[in-house]
């Protein structure tokens with residue numbers, strides 16, 4: 001309704017089309033920068049936002065100059081009319097992003113062009129930071145695959161290279177015993193130097209990869225759980241979360257890389273806590289249990305009282321980048337799975353009785369491995 005009134009009072013602008021009218025009736029009600037240009041491309045009205053955001057520019061009073069500035073192409077490739085739809089441009093004078101739209105209208109029986117410029121900087125920044133995080137992650141996973149490939153290559157090349165060295169040494173001995181020819185001897189020596197160099201390169205690669213290999217040993221799950229809960233204590237307290245532990249004191253140690261298993265448990269407990277953010281505080285209850293299962297493995301279970309998972313969500317659960325959280329990357333469970341599989345264990349999900357989810361994993365016992 002307010003709009004109708006504004007249109008009526010807008011009469012003032014209709015009576016003086018040639019002069020710049022900063023109050024510009026209707027334009028004043030638009031919540032983003034908005035300006036009107038006459039048929040010659042001269043500014044006839046602009047609202048307060050337009051004057052604030054573009055007023056400092058000498059170009060702001062001429063349509064063509066403004067187009068050239070914002071589109072940065074001399075105006076040639078710039079949109080000529082409203083059919084071109086909005087364009088996202090970076091305003092060089094302020095560093096802000098705008099969705100620009102030019103529309104045709106009629107004002108005081110004369111054709112005019114109306115420019116609207118909506119500031120979309122925040123959306124662009126959010127998109128950028130999200131893209132950055134994903135790119136970093138992809139880069140890390142690519143680095144990991146390069147590491148794996150290097151390890152495989154080094155391993156595969158080592159055998160034939162050792163054989164080549166043996167043949168070269170044998171041939172050199174034979175040539176030496178036969179007393180020549182000297183060119184063959186030199187060629188064989190040169191070949192051996194090259195092969196030694198290749199072997200040195202390979203052993204450096206293997207050293208490099210070995211330095212990052214997991215180190216498995218005997219570890220107690222109680223200690224691992226203590227470390228993880230200490231890391232999440234503040235968050236749990238903030239949510240007034242009850243934590244129950246069912247970890248027998250005499251549980252057999254697992255054969256695992258401690259830091260990696262801490263990472264898995266941390267991810268699962270974090271997910272469980274996040275799943276209970278939205279439920280009433282009285283129902284927020286987390287359990288961590290461990291026991292020896294029928295296959296003689298140690299089984300750890302993290303149970304929450306969150307909303308659980310739909311069958312469709314269960315299908316995608318372990319795929320990288322699957323997330324239902326606005327601030328999630330969807331990489332937690334994918335990492336957990338590859339760590340547990342590396343340990344020859346199994347990561348699993350099941351619905352919890354009475355509501356919620358159970359995420360669990362198995363690990364071999366240390367004694368079963370030694």
Ligand SMILES: Nc1ncnc2c1ncn2[C@@H]1O[C@H](COP(=O)(O)OP(=O)(O)OP(=O)(O)O)[C@@H](O)[C@H]1O
Pocket residue numbers: 267271272275304306307308309313317322323324325327328329330331332333334357359
């Ligand atoms: N305990 C749980 N209860 C309900 N849904 C869960 C639970 N754990 C995981 N999920 C679902 O699985 C999705 C993937 O989890 P994952 O840990 O891989 O990624 P994320 O938690 O979304 O992000 P991040 O990479 O930061 O961990 C979650 O977005 C959520 O939808």
Ligand SMILES: [Mg+2]
Pocket residue numbers: 267270271328332333
């Ligand atoms: Mg997670």
